[in-house]
Amino acid sequence: MRDLFLAVLLRDLKLASRRRIDSLLPVVFFIVALSLFPLGVGPEPQMLRDIAPGIVWVCALLASMLSVGSLFAGDLADGSLEQLLLAPQPAIAVAAAKSAAHWLLTGLPLIVATPLVGLLFGMSGPALLALVAGLLLGTPILSLLGALGAALTLGLRSGGMLLILIVLPLTMPALIFGAGAVGNIEAGLDAGGHFSLLGALLLATALGAPPATAAALRISTE
Amino acid sequence: MNSPSLRLFTFAAPSRFYRLAGWMVPWFWAATLVLSVAGLYIGFFVAPTDATQGDAYRIIFIHVPAAWMSMLLYLVMAFWAGIGWAFNARLASMVARAIAPTGAMFTFLALWTGAIWGKPTWGAWWVWDARLTSELILLFLYLGYIALVNAIDDVRRADQAGALLALVGSINVPIIYFSVKWWNTLHQGATISMTAAPKMATTMLTAMLLMTFAFWAYAFAVVFTRTRAIVVEREAHADWVTELTRGKMHP
Numbered sequence: 001m002r003d004l005f006l007a008v009l010l011r012d013l014k015l016a017s018r019r020r021i022d023s024l025l026p027v028v029f030f031i032v033a034l035s036l037f038p039l040g041v042g043p044e045p046q047m048l049r050d051i052a053p054g055i056v057w058v059c060a061l062l063a064s065m066l067s068v069g070s071l072f073a074g075d076l077a078d079g080s081l082e083q084l085l086l087a088p089q090p091a092i093a094v095a096a097a098k099s100a101a102h103w104l105l106t107g108l109p110l111i112v113a114t115p116l117v118g119l120l121f122g123m124s125g126p127a128l129l130a131l132v133a134g135l136l137l138g139t140p141i142l143s144l145l146g147a148l149g150a151a152l153t154l155g156l157r158s159g160g161m162l163l164i165l166i167v168l169p170l171t172m173p174a175l176i177f178g179a180g181a182v183g184n185i186e187a188g189l190d191a192g193g194h195f196s197l198l199g200a201l202l203l204a205t206a207l208g209a210p211p212a213t214a215a216a217l218r219i220s221t222e
Numbered sequence: 223m224n225s226p227s228l229r230l231f232t233f234a235a236p237s238r239f240y241r242l243a244g245w246m247v248p249w250f251w252a253a254t255l256v257l258s259v260a261g262l263y264i265g266f267f268v269a270p271t272d273a274t275q276g277d278a279y280r281i282i283f284i285h286v287p288a289a290w291m292s293m294l295l296y297l298v299m300a301f302w303a304g305i306g307w308a309f310n311a312r313l314a315s316m317v318a319r320a321i322a323p324t325g326a327m328f329t330f331l332a333l334w335t336g337a338i339w340g341k342p343t344w345g346a347w348w349v350w351d352a353r354l355t356s357e358l359i360l361l362f363l364y365l366g367y368i369a370l371v372n373a374i375d376d377v378r379r380a381d382q383a384g385a386l387l388a389l390v391g392s393i394n395v396p397i398i399y400f401s402v403k404w405w406n407t408l409h410q411g412a413t414i415s416m417t418a419a420p421k422m423a424t425t426m427l428t429a430m431l432l433m434t435f436a437f438w439a440y441a442f443a444v445v446f447t448r449t450r451a452i453v454v455e456r457e458a459h460a461d462w463v464t465e466l467t468r469g470k471m472h473p
Contacts, residue, residue: 148390152383156373166366166387169359170394173401180405197401212390219382 004089005097012101015074026067027109033059034117045122052121053131053182057175060110060135061142065167067106068146069153069160071098072217076155082221095213099140099147107139130185134178137198141174144209151216173201234313236453237462243446250443254436261432269425278342281335282426287434289332291441292360293395295325299367300392303385313449315381316456318388319371320448324441326364333357352403359398363391377456 016023037055038048075081084094111132118128149167153159181194233239265283272279299321306315336354337347348354367387374380457463 152370152387153373158373162366162369162373165362165369169362169366169398170390172359173394173397176401176405197404201397208390208393212386216383216386219379219386222379 001089001093004084004087004093005100008084008094008097009101009104012098013104016101016105023105024109026063026106027113029066030059030063030110031113031117033062035120038121048121049123049186052118052123053127053179053186056114056117056131057135057138057179060107060139061168061171061175062164063110064102064106064139064142064146065149065164066160068102068143068150069163071102071147071150072154073150076221081217085217085221091214091217092210095147095151095217096210099144099210099213102147103140103143107135107143110139111135124186127182127186130182130191131178133195134181134198137195137202138174138178141198141202141205142171144205144213145170148209148213148216151213151220154217154220174198177201234311236313236316236457237460239313240450240453243450247443247446247450250439250446253439254443257432257436257439261429261436264425264432265429269429270423275343278339281339283429283433285332285335285339286430287437288328288335289357290434291437292325292329292332292357295321295328295441296360296364296388296395297392299325300385300388303381303388307382307385312456313453315385316449316452317445318384319381320445320452321441322364322368322371323448324444326361326368328437328441329357329361329364333361352399352405355402356395356399359402360395363395367391 034055037051041047041051072081075084085091087094114132114135115128118131123131145167146163149163152166153163156162177194177198181191181198184191184194233242261283266280269280269283271277299318302314302321303318305311306313306318333354336357340349341347367384370387371380371384374383454463454466
């Protein structure tokens, strides 16, 4: 099972390394979308500082959801997905490897870009640290749930929008606690509770989402 | 139908369910009518005027039963969708799909009446209260389910994918509710508390229960009607449906 996990993960990373521009698109989208907010709400520094954690989270959510739609599409088109599901190892390994690959290719670059964005919005050091820590715990949840949505909407006409509609309500707890932690730090309060809850959500999602994704893949490729 | 084996699954056969539901639907409509007329009469004319909220509170007799139904129907929908998926029971999947629009309608009704109620009492159509927000997310979950099952042309895949989504959603409903609750209390401190409701007069409770039963009867009537339509649509190739339609065409 671990062999299959590593094989799929490394294969996805290798595929992404051959299409560098494609794999940079989510993080570019993230930065471009974030830089629209000061233009929309005005350059007032205090307000930008206040809304920064929330909009960073929302843009990270959207960047994840927009990029996760193509997670299984290539494998479905060339038939390799069916072969992977025919393998004797459980399909959960495929689902988990795909989610992990998505996080490494999308979640991690977003987190790396976040300090830069934080400076654009004039966030303080501790708040920025809390934001990055929250994203470290929260973006894997987005990749895991996004993979479930991608598996459910595999090959459908309106797949992209549909995926966003069905996954976004499920990701709201992560958004609440991730952005809430930064709010607490900025208000001078303890954010330990938020991080604990975010960690609990991550554990629950990591245990529950891959089996569900595997089941969804079987349903969608039957 | 005279066979002695009237068992648990007798009415899981779409043809038998079709006849039974067709016989029951008018009774459910009658119950809806009687119960809602009685409930609305007691609610609007018999129940006393509230000391603090005046007559504006009377929308509670629609609002609260609608909110109850919206949550209950999501669980019922997830339950039947799960049964349909696990046991490959066609009728259960059809019932699940028939419940979704009614559930979404009750969720919308609860939100809408809540807004109408909120304007005179809180001075705002909408506040980001925990209950309102989680009810809104429940509406999104219903819409996601409806959109997913309608986007998939293959009936079997649509039923199974919808079941998976409904089950995942029903696990998430409590998580969403509590996270929104904590978010709200952490963010805004104490806003208007709806949990500390004053003790209700018996007439108010009677009216509310009558309206709840009226909504139950309505839900049964509409869901059964819709299920009958889905049954005929999906079983169009079956002999009994052909006979049914031929009978209609040549009376």
